[in-house]
Amino acid sequence: MKWMCIFSLIFLSTSGCVWIEPNDEIPDEDVFSQPLESLGEIEHEEFLRGRALFRRAFDPTTLGPIFNAASCSQCHARDGRAHPSTPGLLYKVDDAVYGAQFQTSAISGVKPEGEVRRSYDTALGDYRDGSTFSLRVPSYELANLNYGPIQNPSIGPRLAMQIAGLGLLEAIPEADILANExxxxxxxxxxxxxxxxxxxxxxxxxxxxxxxxxAAHPTLEQQNAAALVNDMGLTNPVFAEGPCTSLQVECVAAQDAMLEVSQTELDLLTTYVAGLAPPVSKIGPEHRIGEQLFEQATCSACHVPELAPGVAAYTDLLLHDMGLGLADQIQEGDAKPTEWRTPPLWGIGALPAVNGHQMLLHDGRAQNVEEAILWHGGEAERSVEIFKSMSLEERTALIDFVNAI
Structure with missing residues (x-):
């Protein structure tokens, strides 16, 4: 037997520990929050300390001065995926006044950058069997701007993803990734x-x-450090400058001159995220036909089943042109607006149990796997046409397979 400690979402302390049997079934809502079995005793201690930091709600006076969320778990509830109606849907911008990310909250005495208004239109389409489908087409508008007119109104929505298994992705040698280029x-x-x-x-x-x-960050430490400063306004050893631009005088005056997250705290957060195990695959004999259809539709050309031995994440971690339908006007590094990294598929079917929804793609426009497939374009256009030509039974089998990954 071993101890299972339940940590508070707000305070850096335990709210109770109980004995559990190692083979006890994991509750469906906790499948993204399990540690890797390979963690040693010291690593597991650091994992638990990092989890407490991850779930800690920071005092508003220590955030910002402008920010989007008050804790890591506010975007990644239960280590899962954000809903578009929460602060976990963030907005990239590229503007001299408003910087690289639009912050909708602020500490007392400082104005947030403004608000984002989101709305949806509907696009209709047909399958080859005569049945129809509808897709949500999002649009975004920056409003109530508190630091003057924006010079570049381009917006890039980014939905916070589930984080289980990222440590295994970090361990994949670069050569294995480049082999699929x-x-x-x-x-x-x-x-x-x-x-x-x-x-x-x-x-x-x-x-x-x-x-x-x-694929803008090469390491989990850098990914976490960028989230700390951009999402919560917390400076750290990797990103020592806060989110205020030089033209936001009021915001700059309220910035803390000292780093707000230490290297030790950043290390603990990274240990936690790296130590999260991917959910166990539920693929069984009943998914054989769906798996074959997944292959026939060439989905596996990008969603590579096993990029490294034992890492069945269904991704190649490469950028692909997904067409104008999924593009925005924001370029990140060398990644063009139409290019997106292939997201891992493991655990995608667990999202409804963990987070109460299955909002997919970079902005949550797709409400399930079917809609996510239909939104694919560019390099995946042929795969979508194959999917559209399938019978309802075949489409269902393919979707069931994806949800079992």
Whole structure:
């Protein structure tokens, strides 16, 4: 037997510990929050301390001065995916006044940058069997701007993703990622994934990006540090400058001159995120036909089942052109507006139990796996046409397989 400690979402302390049997079934809502079995005793202690930090709601006076969320778990509830109606839907911008991310909250005495208004239109389409489908088409508007007119109104919504299994993705050798590159489509299959080469802030070395919707960060430490400063306004050893731009005089005056997150705290957060185990696959014999259809539709060309031995994440961690339908006007590093990193699929079927929804794609526009498939374009357009030509029974089998990954 072992101890299971339940941590408060707000306070840096335990609210109770109980004995459990190692083989006790994990509640469906907690499948993203389990530690890797390989963690040693000291690593597990640091994992628990990091989890407390991850779930801690920071005092509003220590945030900001402008920010989006008060804790990591406010965006990643139960280590899962955000709903578009929460602060977990963030907005990239590229503006001299409003910086690289639009912050909708602020500490007392400082104005937030403004608010984002989101609305949806409906697009209709047909399957080859005569049945129809509808998709939500989002639009966004920046409103109540508190620091003057925005010079570049382009908006890039980014939904916070589930974080289980990221440590295993970080451990994949760069050579294994690069082995799947085909930037010029040399094999003529219409798919041309490429690595996103980015600067590692801690070393100034050019590395393969692998985290975030555009693979903008090469390490979990950098991904976490960027989230701390951009989402919560917490400066740290990797990103020592706060979110205020030089033109936001009121905001700059309220910034703390000292780092707000120490290297020790950043290390603990990174240990926690890296130590989260991916949910156990539920693929069984009943999913054999769906798996074959997944292959026939060439979904596995980008959603590579096993990028490294034992890492069945269904991703190649490469950038792919997904067409104008999913594009925004924000470029991140060398990633074009139409390019997106292939997101891992493991655990995607657990989202309804963990977070109460299955809002997918970079902005949550897709409400389930079916809609997410239909939104694919660009390099995946042929796969979508194959999916549309399937019978209802075949489409259902493919979707059930994806939900079992």
């Amino acid at each position: 085909d930037s010029n489509d040399a094999d003529g299959d219409g798919i041309s994934g490429r690595a996103h080469w980015v600067i590692e802030e801690a070393t100034s070395i050019l590395r393969v990006g692998r985290f975030g919707w555009k």
